[in-house]
Amino acid sequence: MVQVTPDVAWSILRKNHAFLMKRDHCKPFSKERYNLKNIHSKKYNGFIPKSVIDVASTKGNRGIVISHRKKGHQFRPALNYCRESIRTSDRHIFRHIRILTRGLKCRQDLEMTALARASTLLRAQQRIANRKPMLYKLKAKKVKKAKKEKKASKKAAAAVAAATK
Template identity: 35%
Template sequence: MSNDVAWQVIRNNSAFIRRQRGIQKAFSREPLNLKGINSPNYNGLTNAKAIGVTLAEDNKSVVVTVKKSGKKNLPAKSLIKTTIKRGGARGIIKSVQGLVKGRNARFAKLAARRASQLLRSVQRSAKIAKKSSA
């Protein structure tokens, strides 16, 4: 099935779609959607070159998931996961941008921005936990 046909099937009905009252645009919680917008450009289910950035379990490193374009019919083998633990947040962001640039240059800045957001959210929660314990 082509990407366009798959998008026509899932654009209005998907388990990942999130709608909010008063907002026309629908959001998406797909693991391979960098922006979180329900659109064919950022959809991780239909695009052949989808990229996802998530936090690792230790909350200090980032996992970059890249979809292989040739393994469309084998979903379990179509994803490559790479954990980046390079020193500090800036090193991780730089590594994410370099890794993604080699695969899909269009999403390099988006992936770096997503990694930055995730790392910042962990730092904020750590600060809040320190304040509440003191």
């Protein structure tokens, strides 16, 4: 594997890569991991920097997954990254992100971006947990159930009438 400078790597990735989302009349976005703002720019790119961090939601929407690049294992991609799922309080998660970013010597603005993303994900998870069912859906379920019962009672009455004849 050949090592290249960040400028050369960005010049290669700038025009096209697998995670680039280009649309007419808007800035290009990027879906790559370790890109905290999902903006296609050199500043937020997840491929180039040595110290990167990513914040995502767990599968069951019950916590946060923090991924980061480890020191060493540069030529072994499977061992190069570490993923930790945290399901504790919000403050503990924020503290963990701060400690991790300062230990990895990430940029200060990326630390704040990671905290903002974690906060947004945690708020979204709370909304999902506390969401009440919509009234029109409850009414539709009741109507459906009543129709089913009415249909079943008609069938039973027809069967009784046929049996008595």
